[in-house]
Amino acid sequence: MQPNIIGVRFTKVGKVYHFDTSAVPDVGIGEHVIVDTSRGRHLGEVVQVVKETPPKPDGGWRSVERRATPRDLLLFQSWQSKQTEAMINCRARASELKLDGVKIVSAEYNYDGSRLAFLFNTESEEKVDLKSLKKDMHDLYPNTYIEMRQIGPRDVAKIIGGMGACGLETRCCSKFLTDFSPISIKMAKDQGISLTPNEITGMCGRLRCCLIYEYEQYVEARKQLPKRNKRVVTPKGDGKVIDVLPMSNKVMVLIEGEEGKRFTETFDREELQPWDELEALRRKSEAPCDRHEGGGCTCGKARKNNDRAN
Secondary structure: OOOOEEEEEOOOOOOEEEEEOOOOOOOOOOOEEEEEEOOEEEEEEEEEEOOOOOOOOOOOOOEEEEEOOHHHHHHHHHHHOOHHHHHHHHHHHHHHOOOOOEEEEEEEEOOOOOEEEEEEEEOOOOOOOOHHHHHHHHHHOOOOEEEEEEOOHHHHHHHHOOOOOOOOOOOHHHHOOOOOOOOOHHHHHHOOOOOOHHHHEOOOOOEOHHHHOOHHHHHHHHHOOOOOOOEEEEOOEEEEEEEEEHHHOEEEEEEEOHHHOEEEEEEEHHHOEEHHHHHHHHHHHHOOOOOOOOOOOOOHHHHHHHHHHO
């Protein structure tokens, strides 16, 4: 039987997860459903109906158990209102246990309050022992399954929100980014962005997510333009490329003018010709013809050689 796959989101700006809704047919976008996840049962919103079934994940598809009822939604809102209190209690206990370097970022209940996850971040990459903290939280919330879940600095910035390093009132990760893409320093270099740390670092202390927004466009544009230090032929003479302007499809060329004067000029890609290719053609045209000798040859090379001989 072909599974019916839908995309479900558990937070307003969160990653979309796929579930099999064969047992609950005709589920549409905007509806809320109860789904079986690796962390228990959760309530999520349907944001996607997948027409072409994606590759089956390891372990098979998780299923949609049922549609959420009005009671489920009220329960969810009720438990959400208690999350801040749970986070404060966990922070206070972590402080008493002197868990230096551990930051409790948030607390998340599932829709019926049966599970409570504390999301934390650490300053170092070394593994921390939170068994005592987890036990104390279980004693404080005896009828709830307690989970201590470590998250990265990008996720911390996403949860906390606030102004972005660029000045936008809401950070991209909190506003619309549902997943984090790998970012490298090469992306900044290829776009000609200053490598000064405060120019490329976000509020999370990592490379800014926006470095990837136009990266592919820069890569494609650069493929059509000569590289730096490449010699080119321009309408104003031969020169060397000193800078590339991918988004405007132009390059800056340093030209050797008359009497050794040097000047810089910007040209469109269509105005340039590769110097090495033209030089290769020139040398080929001046080379002697190996197959034809004497004045009877109609080859251009032979005629040129005969002219020189005469």
